[in-house]
Amino acid sequence: MKRFTVELLVSNHFGVLNRITALYAKRGYNIDSLYVNETENPERSRILITSTGDEYIQTQVVRQLRKLYDVQNVILMSQRD
Numbered sequence: 315m316k317r318f319t320v321e322l323l324v325s326n327h328f329g330v331l332n333r334i335t336a337l338y339a340k341r342g343y344n345i346d347s348l349y350v351n352e353t354e355n356p357e358r359s360r361i362l363i364t365s366t367g368d369e370y371i372q373t374q375v376v377r378q379l380r381k382l383y384d385v386q387n388v389i390l391m392s393q394r395d
Contacts, residue, residue, distance in 0.1 A: 315366050317346065320375060322361040323387040326352060330384045334361065337378055343371060358386070 324330050331350060338345055347364040365375065372390060379388045 315368055317364060317366050318372050319362055319364045319391040320379065321389040321391050322363070322379060322385055324359050324361060325384040325386070326357050326359045327384055331361070333382060333384070334379065337382070341374070343367065343375060
């Protein structure tokens with residue numbers, strides 16, 4: 315299992331963080347750390363989520379996050395043991 319970080323650029327709307335964390339919970343994935351801040355544009359927020367999982371879990375997390383309506387961009391930032 316590797317630790318990985320996903321960076322999201324999302325719309326700054328009510329309930330977006332809840333939908334993202336619910337996606338993790340529904341699939342039984344654990345969130346090790348979560349960081350959220352507003353960007354220079356007040357209509358957007360940046361979310362960093364650190365989790366642990368194999369390559370399959372990493373791929374599935376990224377694919378599922380990209381399907382969410384309020385998510386504009388998903389980047390798999392790092393992979394480490």
